[in-house]
Amino acid sequence: MKIVLAGQPNCGKSTLYNSIAGYKAITSNFPGTTVKFTETRTHILGYTCNCIDLPGTYSLTAGDAAELEARRYLLSGEVDVIINVVDASLLCRSLELTLQLLELEVPMVLCLNMMDEAQRKGVQIDIQKLSNLLGIPAIPTIATTGKGLKELFVEVLKVYEEKRKGKTLKFSKDIEAIIDQFTSQLKSEWLIEEKVTFRFLAIKLLENDQFFINEIKQSGDHLSQAKLFQERLEQIHGVPSDEVISSERHALAMKLFEQVSTVIHPPKKDIRIAIDHWVMHKFFGYLILAAIFYGFFNFIFGIGGYIEEPLMELFNQWIGGLEEVFGKGSLALFLSKGVLQGIAGGIAIVLPYLVPFLIGLSILEDIGYLPRVAFLMDVFMHRIGLHGKSIIPLILGYGCSVPAVMATRILEFPQHRFIVSILTTMIPCAARITIIFALVAFFISPNAALAVFALNILVVAVSGKILSTFYPEASNLGLILEIPAYQFPVLRNTLKKSWYRIREFIVIAWPILIAGSALLALMEYGGVEKYIDWFISPLTHLLGLPVSVGTTLIFGLLRKELSMIMLTQALGTTQVLTVMTKTQIMVFTIFVTFYIPCLATIAALWREIGKKGALLAILFTLSVAIILALFTHIFLGIIL
Amino acid sequence: MRKLVKGNMTTTLDQLYESKRAKVIDVQGGQGIRQRLGQMGIHPGDTITILRYGALRGPILIELHGSQVALGRGIASRIIVEEVE
Numbered sequence: 001m002k003i004v005l006a007g008q009p010n011c012g013k014s015t016l017y018n019s020i021a022g023y024k025a026i027t028s029n030f031p032g033t034t035v036k037f038t039e040t041r042t043h044i045l046g047y048t049c050n051c052i053d054l055p056g057t058y059s060l061t062a063g064d065a066a067e068l069e070a071r072r073y074l075l076s077g078e079v080d081v082i083i084n085v086v087d088a089s090l091l092c093r094s095l096e097l098t099l100q101l102l103e104l105e106v107p108m109v110l111c112l113n114m115m116d117e118a119q120r121k122g123v124q125i126d127i128q129k130l131s132n133l134l135g136i137p138a139i140p141t142i143a144t145t146g147k148g149l150k151e152l153f154v155e156v157l158k159v160y161e162e163k164r165k166g167k168t169l170k171f172s173k174d175i176e177a178i179i180d181q182f183t184s185q186l187k188s189e190w191l192i193e194e195k196v197t198f199r200f201l202a203i204k205l206l207e208n209d210q211f212f213i214n215e216i217k218q219s220g221d222h223l224s225q226a227k228l229f230q231e232r233l234e235q236i237h238g239v240p241s242d243e244v245i246s247s248e249r250h251a252l253a254m255k256l257f258e259q260v261s262t263v264i265h266p267p268k269k270d271i272r273i274a275i276d277h278w279v280m281h282k283f284f285g286y287l288i289l290a291a292i293f294y295g296f297f298n299f300i301f302g303i304g305g306y307i308e309e310p311l312m313e314l315f316n317q318w319i320g321g322l323e324e325v326f327g328k329g330s331l332a333l334f335l336s337k338g339v340l341q342g343i344a345g346g347i348a349i350v351l352p353y354l355v356p357f358l359i360g361l362s363i364l365e366d367i368g369y370l371p372r373v374a375f376l377m378d379v380f381m382h383r384i385g386l387h388g389k390s391i392i393p394l395i396l397g398y399g400c401s402v403p404a405v406m407a408t409r410i411l412e413f414p415q416h417r418f419i420v421s422i423l424t425t426m427i428p429c430a431a432r433i434t435i436i437f438a439l440v441a442f443f444i445s446p447n448a449a450l451a452v453f454a455l456n457i458l459v460v461a462v463s464g465k466i467l468s469t470f471y472p473e474a475s476n477l478g479l480i481l482e483i484p485a486y487q488f489p490v491l492r493n494t495l496k497k498s499w500y501r502i503r504e505f506i507v508i509a510w511p512i513l514i515a516g517s518a519l520l521a522l523m524e525y526g527g528v529e530k531y532i533d534w535f536i537s538p539l540t541h542l543l544g545l546p547v548s549v550g551t552t553l554i555f556g557l558l559r560k561e562l563s564m565i566m567l568t569q570a571l572g573t574t575q576v577l578t579v580m581t582k583t584q585i586m587v588f589t590i591f592v593t594f595y596i597p598c599l600a601t602i603a604a605l606w607r608e609i610g611k612k613g614a615l616l617a618i619l620f621t622l623s624v625a626i627i628l629a630l631f632t633h634i635f636l637g638i639i640l
Numbered sequence: 641m642r643k644l645v646k647g648n649m650t651t652t653l654d655q656l657y658e659s660k661r662a663k664v665i666d667v668q669g670g671q672g673i674r675q676r677l678g679q680m681g682i683h684p685g686d687t688i689t690i691l692r693y694g695a696l697r698g699p700i701l702i703e704l705h706g707s708q709v710a711l712g713r714g715i716a717s718r719i720i721v722e723e724v725e
Contacts, residue, residue, distance in 0.1 A: 058679035061712035092705045093681035121706060208671060242671050243678075250683045375710045379698035387712060388699065412676075478712020479699050480676050485708075 001160055002051040002078055006070065006101060007085035008094055009056030010484050012113045015143040015493065016085060017053035020044075023496040025053050026403070027326030029368035029487045030392060032056065032410035035066040037073055044153050047160075049080075055409075060100040061209060065409040065417070066488075074104065077195025081160050082108040083152070088118035088125060088140070089485075091261060095253035102134065102166045103200045107159040110138040111152055117485065123264040130260040135167035144490045168199065169256075174236055179203060184231045186222070206230055207242045272486045276372075285376050292369070296360055297450065300433075301441050305351035308438065308468060311348035313377045315340070316574055331525055338521025339571060342514030344566030346506075350513075353434045354505060357497045361399050366489035366497075370395055371481060378479050384461055385468025387479045390420045391604045394460070399501065401601040404429075405608055415471040419464060420615045421609050425597040426460050426624070428453070430508075431560035432593050438564060440589050444582050459594070459624065509559050516555050516562050520569050523551070529570070539626070543587050546571070546580060556592055558599055563592045583636040587629050595625035649723060653688070654700060654716035661689050662721035669718050677719070681705045687724060 002282065004180040005013040009031030017025050021040035026033055033053045041050055054073055055066035075084070084101050086094035091112075101108060112118075131138040137155040141148030158164075170176055181429045196204075204212045206227040216222045230241040237244045278284050319340055326333035364370065370392050380390030389411060397404035404424040406418045428436060441449035525530040529551050533540075536550030556563030567588070568574045576585065596618050597605065605614040650665055664686045681704060682688070691701040691708065695702050699710045711719075 059675075061675050061679070063676065063679065090705065090707050093707060096681070123706075240671065240674075246675070246678045246681055247685075250678070250686075252679070274712055280692060280694075280701065282693070285693070371710075375694060375699055375701065378710070378712065379694060379696045382712075388710070478714040479710055480680060480712070480715060481699075481710045482680065482707040483701065483710055 002052065002080045003049050003083060003156060004052045004054055004073065004079050004081075005083050005085055005501060006054050006074060006097075007056060007111075007113075008058050008087065008090075008097055008268050009482065011056065011085050011090075011094065012088040012143040013056065013085045014053055016083075016111070016113065016141070016149065017051065018493075018496075019146050020051055023500050026500070027493065028362075028365035028370070028495060029484055030365065030370045031482050031484065032064075032066055032392070032407070033365075035406050035409040036069055045157055047157060054107065057097070059097055060103075061207065064412050069409075074101070075196055079106055081156050083111050084107050084108055085111045085113050085143075087114045088112040089114050089121050089123065089126065091118070091123070091196055092254060092257040094257050096249055098134070099169055099252055102136075102168050103197075103203060103268070105165050105168065105200070107162075107164055108136045108166050109152065109155050109159055110134065110136055112140045113137055113143050115140045115148075116142050120270070122263050124262050124264045126260045126262075128472050130256070131254060133167075133259065134169075134505045136164070144487075158499065162581045169252055170632050171245075171252070174245065175233065175248060178229055178233055179206065182206065185225060203245060206233060207245045208240075275486065279369075279372055280375055285372075288408075289373060289376055292364075297453070298363075298446075299360060300353055300356045301437055301446055301449070301548060303356040304437055305442060307352035308348055311352070312344070312574055315344035315348055319344070319574075334521045334525040335518055338518040339514055341521075341569050341574075342510075342517030342565060343518065344574075345513055345561070345568070346510045349438045349564060350431070350505065350510075350561050351502075353437045354430050355498070355502060357433060358399065358501050359362050362494045362497045362501075363489050366487060366494055368484050371483045374479070375399055375483060380461075382478075384464035385471070386416055386419065386464060389479060389481050390416060390423075393420050393424050394427055397424035397429060398433065399430055400504075401425050401427070401597055402604045405601060405604040408608060415468075418609050418613055419467045421473065421605055421613065422467060422620060423460050423464055424462060425601055425605065425617055426456070426594055426621055428456060428593050429560060431564075434561060435564045435592055436589055439567075439576065439585050443577055443585055448586070452586075452593065455590070455628075456593060459628065463624065465618070493590055494631055498636075509561060512559055513561060513565050516558065517565055517569050520551060520555065520566055523569075531629070542626075543591060543629045544637070545584055545588055545591075549588060553592070553595070556598070557596060560592065560598050583633065583640055586636060587633045591625050591629035593625075594621055594628055596622050650720055651723070652717045653665070653690070653702075653719040653721050654713050656721065656723060658689050658690055658692055661687055661724050663687050663724050664719060665722050666720040667718060668720060673715065673718065677715070680709050681707065682709070682719070688721065 005017055007013050014025040014027040014034050014036060018027060020042055024040055025038045034053060038053045039050055054070040056068040057070040060071055082101055084098050086098065087628055098110065126138060127138050139148055139152045139155055141152055179199065179202050183198045186202055201212060206229060208230060233241040233244050279288055280521050317339060322336055326336060374388035376390045377391045381387050381390055393404045393407040397406050401424055404420050408420045411417050411420060436449050436452050437564060440452055533547050533550035536553060537547050540547050540550050552563050552566035552570050555566045571579045573579060602614055605617050656662055664682060664684050666684055667677055686704055689703045691703055693700055697713055699712050700716045701708060701710050
């Protein structure tokens, strides 16, 4: 049995999914957190079912890449039951998608999520009446607390067993007449691959849906027929046919909403409106934005530095003690030192910064601050040829470049996706932030680290400007972004999400770190490392870095953290200042921050923007890194 | 000269003041823009409240059907509205 969760963005599909599947899908409070579908196998009351979490889609008319993905799945004809998740506090708008889903004529259950939010708004919904009008069960839920989910799945099984489909609500008479005529003409032969009903196809063609229009293009007869019916609709209503249908659906949804809901009291005076007055203020909004990110920075550095120092000392003692145990120059010494340094790197250098960073980011996401940043930054993003929504992938880039590159699917235009994908790889991800903190902030000063971040933002902006000149304005269509209400982050979900991301480091990255560190130690023992260093020496010479860091740059391509861990391994000490000058630390950090994205990111780029795009990203970031590092080397050489 | 007949003045969404309410009369533009706005629940006949303007000709924040949507000025200038009291 295949169950899909479908609904408009930010209605809680992924939260619901996680309560079925355990934490497997990232949830946040901004539209478009899920950009590709995730599937899990689970058992519900004796049934084995595959449950699929689809990206949010405002309608079945395809918009951005994430919506296309959802639509493709829904039209595949392989779905047994649709759970239509709606944000009950936005019922009127949500019902438009519900009506379209009903047109698919697949067994369906309506999940009225966020009932608590609807109550706060003073909206009371007659659930029984809504269920009767639509012909499908309607279940109230609060996914964040798990309320109502059991009842939901009982109904899901019921409609599955009964193969119960909902009612398709009828449009006005004249429109229905045209749909009927068109449907009966279509019935003569089947033209498309999708397993949808004739009525659905007829409506989509009347709506001038580009996807289906293209599908029937081979058959000129049908295309001209479709055009004919479109024209007839236009003649009657005096507006384009797509507008006729969407207005009809809108009117139906409004009517339904009025029939089933009553405003029992005006919305309680909402403190969130007062908060937004300041947070989105023309002037104070930017101050708050700066303060939040400055505070965030200090929070991470404060916690990270506090933990890093004593841990490093402890590990240094142990590493020093190894020589006595294994004897100088022995293979065992090299190997055990390599392994221990890998472990130390994870515990003492990466985790102290990664954990507070990821928890902080999760909180910002769950509260719903990111769309506000998009609102504030829209005007600046326009200066570099993008618009405000692009800031969301960029902020996610501070976590990890891979999901950030994937998040570009929320952007409407391929040109924007292309530019933002490349830009996100230049944003320091958590691994590189660790490097900036552990090297620059720790050995030089916190302000120097801030300067690195500031320089980074400047460079990203300039790069955006450069890249967008290659792509003339994609469209003069600007920002259209839903700004969701603030949500109080549910601690359990925030922690689960952070753990989900931290686990990725512990399970995948850390073992590679330890193995890499051991490998480097072996290479050092065997003298291979020298050849690699020699090979990269033109670059290290150019930038005035110690030749021995050459190998670490190669390791950094696997995982960015490796550059850092390997650095201490390659230099043979964690007391970096004894072997590198402050200028060298700065040059190294800047180079590592910008140069070639890690392998996983390259793979993500390849998927999202193609081979050429990935190649361009590599070349572009490498040249930027070399230029900036060289500039830093020369500049600091003069002033210090 | 502006006609001073109440409820009969049409203008574009970006021309209104903060906290004014307006009824959508028409959306000027092709199928693409109509669809994107329609998805957000913005159709002719709907009533919109203008919540705030972004700095430096930044986006406009509006409210309708209980949800808040940020619209760039370019788009807002294509939405023909009629101010309502």
